[in-house]
Amino acid sequence: MRGSDTEVLDDPVSRSLRGHHAHLARRLGGAARYVPDVATFCAVSADPDAGEWADLARLLGPGELADLFSSPAVPPSDWEPVFLLDGRQMIWSGSAGDDLPGTEPGTDLVELGPDSVPEMLDLVARTRPGPFQPRTHELGTYLGVREHGTLVAMAGERLRPPGWTEISAVCTAPEARGRGHAARLVGALAARILARDERPFLHVAEANTAAIALYERLGFSTRTRVTFRGFRTP
Ligand SMILES: CC(C)(COP(=O)(O)OP(=O)(O)OC[C@H]1O[C@@H](n2cnc3c(N)ncnc32)[C@H](O)[C@@H]1OP(=O)(O)O)[C@@H](O)C(=O)NCCC(=O)NCCS
Structure with missing residues (x-):
């Protein structure tokens, strides 16, 4: 690999x-x-x-x-x-992608393109997974889950250093949580990344213990602690 x-x-x-x-x-x-x-x-x-x-x-x-x-x-x-x-930065440390959730036949994930941007922005505004902008989806593949036609969960690919793809914008609407949507989305993205001979990684805020637990359960482990910093130019 x-x-x-x-x-x-x-x-x-x-x-x-x-x-x-x-x-x-x-x-x-x-x-x-x-x-x-x-x-x-x-x-x-x-x-x-x-x-x-x-x-x-x-x-x-x-x-x-x-x-x-x-x-x-x-x-x-x-x-x-x-x-x-x-x-923290977490890397996928599982041995194979076969048993990842979201890879079973019949899984109800849909690819999200430019037409879905208003819904994606709305979901991000409600769930605050991290920065997401109108053209962020151009960085990679974004997958979503719809319930009765409404987008209730999504995740996608962001940074692409050589050999790796970052999974990002993982979010589920509050009323649709605890149903395995995030696990299936992250699992499906991880399987795609592994299939092209790259490895998945991601970043998560230290205080986001629910997300960290989810990622660990899916096979991610912490590689390093990081500090995200922003400044205003003079
Ligand atoms: C973190 C987040 C994506 C999880 O989404 P989800 O679709 O509820 O996740 P899943 O259902 O796949 O799994 C979440 C786990 O936490 C539990 N859980 C999470 N939120 C829950 C809720 N509101 N109610 C009940 N259980 C919840 C689930 O039972 C599951 O645990 P288990 O697998 O041990 O049973 C969602 O809480 C969210 O959108 N948070 C805000 C945005 C965010 O922080 N994103 C991560 C950025 S790195």
């Missing part, structure tokens, strides 16, 4: 922007960002100098959010801190 190289997971945004998502990147010098409406994430090199921070500021524009995701890079002092959130 190609995904045995875990080092790329230390810098997943930058590795995705330079690789699989290059067509969704804007770059200036060593700085890079996703195009607006796809993702808020941006990246700098491992040891950025003042010129590289200036390039990132130019890419983002004045007074804009610089979402550094899990990068530990420290911006200049005139970049105002906006958020700081403890989390």
Whole structure:
């Protein structure tokens, strides 16, 4: 399996922007960002100098959010801190994908495309799984569960460092929880990722104990603790 190289997971945004998502990147010098409406994430090199921070500021524009995701890079002092959130990165450590939920014949998962964006945004607003924007679905495959025609759960693929795919935007409407929707969605995505010889990984807030327990039950284990950080450009 190609995904045995875990080092790329230390810098997943930058590795995705330079690789699989290059067509969704804007770059200036060593700085890079996703195009607006796809993702808020941006990246700098491992040891950025003042010129590289200036390039990132130019890419983002004045007074804009610089979402550094899990990068530990420290911006200049005139970049105002906006958020700081403890989390963890988990990697799929199961041995095979055969027994993952969501892979049984007849499972009721549907692929979500551009037509589903208003419903996806509405579900995200109600459940707050993390950042999700009108074009985030362009990062990969998004799957959903409908009950009586209404979207009640979804999950999808986000960052793509070499050999890996991140599972993200896992959410279930409050009235549809506890029915295994999230387990089936994550299981189905993990099976797809494994089938193309990559490994699934994900990020979760440290305080989200329900989600962490779900992911552990599905075969994910913690690789490392991370801190998500956002700043405002001067
Ligand atoms: C975390 C979340 C996606 C789980 O969705 P779900 O569809 O209820 O998950 P599942 O039914 O597949 O499994 C959840 C587990 O927790 C239990 N559970 C979760 N929420 C529950 C609820 N509201 N009521 C009862 N049980 C619940 C289930 O019984 C199950 O445990 P079990 O497998 O040991 O029986 C959902 O609570 C959610 O949308 N949370 C807000 C967004 C979020 O935090 N997303 C994760 C971002 S990393």
